[in-house]
Amino acid sequence: MSENFKQCGERSGVYAVRFRSNWDGEGDILMVFASLSADGKWVDEETNKPLLEYEGDEILQAWLLNDPEDLPDAMTQAAASLEDNNCLEQAFALRTWFAMGISVPALSPPSHSDDAAVDRFAAAMKAKLAMARVKGRGGWDDPAQCSVELLAKLLVGHVGKGNTGNFEDIANLAMMLHQRNADPKVLAEAAAAAAHDTAEKNDPALAVLRFMMTLDDHDAMDYLRAWNEGCFAECRKEWPEAPAECYIGADPLYVIGS
Known part of the structure; x- marks a missing residue:
């Protein structure tokens, strides 16, 4: 773990994190939002999976986002670093939070894992709403x-x-x-x-009528007779070009894609 992160004091909460991901052995430098639990475990805020999974994974920098005193500087620095690393959507969300005065919820150890899950999901919901507001919705x-x-x-x-x-x-x-x-x-x-x-869009009777219009009169009547009598296997054998919509909802044994 780098000295840049150790200076943060390793406090639990939500962070903007710059880290080295070695999932492919290349040591890619990425930016994500992640939460740090009281027992020192990092979890990706978007995927809810452990952040450090592979040998060589390393936290390079981390900005705590739920400290009221450090929040403005942390958000500005993190957003700038996100933009430098072409993580534009995440930078946009971060600047939106800041501009609209939305505080990132503190993740102090919850009383139950359900509470922690709801807190993480609520943070993701707020970010999506904030981005929608900026777009005028x-x-x-x-x-x-x-x-x-x-x-x-x-x-x-x-x-x-x-x-x-x-x-x-x-x-x-x-x-x-x-x-x-x-x-x-x-x-x-x-x-x-x-x-x-x-159901209306997939009305098999309408599909049959449309298909009959592509046939000559004799074939069309033969197809309609077989279809009306429920001889769907015969229909599919003699008229394999008939679309699936002719059978969906009409033939109880029909399997889509068959």
Whole structure:
């Protein structure tokens, strides 16, 4: 461990960390947000995994972000170092926290591991909200601008996404519904509406009609007869070019991708 970090006093809390990652044997220099526990263990704030995993991993510099006296200087120095290392998104989040007066929560030893997990997740949620505000987004708490039905629809729409930061987006939308005192039924209704929309888009009967338009009259009627009689195996054998949408929802034995 470098002398630069030892000067910090190794206090528990949230840090902006410059460290050497030797995961590939190359000793890459990276910048991350990480928490230091009272027993000296580093955890990456984004992945919630140990920061120092490989032989040769080393903390080079660390700026404590939850010390009220040192916070302005620490944030400025850390953001500048992040930018120097092309970690622009993290630097942006850090400067946003500072500009809007958002304090990074202190991670004193919690009474339970659940509390620690919630604290870490809340910090990630706040960072995502802060970045959204800088981009001009807001109004979730104003019924005139945003209904609870819209918030519920957005939450349901996010469930199927797989982008980085989606956990925080889903949690923030749930928080907004909670703070708006929304009836939980609004979420069930949004989910049912989404399912109905999906079913309409995947209506096999419409898919069959569209496919029949690509066939000559004789083939089209033969295909429709077999499909109506539930002879789906025959349909797939004789008309292999028929799209999967013709069978999804119609053939209970059909497996997507088969």
